[in-house]
């Protein structure tokens with residue numbers, strides 16, 4: 001059996017086109033969405049992402065504000081910048097690139113962002129809103145995965161989903177979104193016993209553990225839908241958390257790395273910026289960009 005390839009790159013391109021159309025409509029009303037990205041330090045991978053985000057932000061017609069701060073930036077200096085962005089009406093979305101240098105308090109920084117501008121959906125208010133089924137800003141990577149899953153399967157209700165990984169950025173919000181769509185959700189992690197057996201029960205398997213080729217083909221239920229969130233840099237290039245070559249002989253559908261979830265993450269960041277802009281202006285949420 002050969003799995004259907006879930007083309008996240010193409011899906012993300014369509015999403016960006018829809019976002020660009022909405023931005024055009026907003027501009028006709030005199031509104032231009034603005035996204036501020038804050039990068040502290042010189043991590044090369046982070047620099048690549050931030051550049052890519054800025055480029056795509058401009059491509060869909062939004063304003064991009066990049067703030068690059070030295071690695072030695074103090075907590076107080078960073079909080080001062082966030083305060084400034086919170087009160088700047090030209091800024092509709094704020095993203096602080098993670099991870100932050102170790103001397104900075106990540107939770108305090110995230111929770112200093114105006115929740116209405118928290119396009120990452122990491123602020124405790126948004127986490128609580130999502131967990132209780134209320135209107136929230138939803139983390140970009142899980143939102144992108146949800147869009148791919150709905151597109152592939154139509155209906156998630158009653159399906160067994162296993163989420164590998166329990167991070168605040170991917171695993172936990174992914175589980176919340178799947179639960180909201182009435183899937184039966186298990187969150188598994190490094191301490192889970194009989195992991196292969198558990199995974200074999202999954203109709204939907206979302207791998208977000210950050211270990212190259214961790215998920216083996218014989219962990220996958222024949223015909224299952226596999227979403228690979230892993231972005232691992234190895235000598236052979238970028239690889240996911242799933243042994244793609246072998247897994248694609250068993251799965252029903254699978255995302256590649258690169259070209260799967262990664263492009264969806266950035267497209268959903270732009271979607272969230274558009275949503276935040278609509279909400280602050282008292283306009284309805286843009287169609288199909290929120291869960």
Ligand SMILES: Nc1nc(=O)c2c([nH]1)NC[C@@H]1CN(c3ccc(C(=O)N[C@@H](CCC(=O)O)C(=O)O)cc3)C=[N+]21
Pocket residue numbers: 048049095096097098099120140141231238257258259260261262263265266
């Ligand atoms: N506050 C915050 N929000 C984030 O959303 C965030 C972050 N911090 N820190 C870093 C991670 C990582 N991340 C990715 C985004 C796009 C690709 C992406 O587009 N990947 C391409 C390949 C790009 C390449 O070749 O490196 C692909 O998978 O096809 C990957 C990873 C967002 N992150």
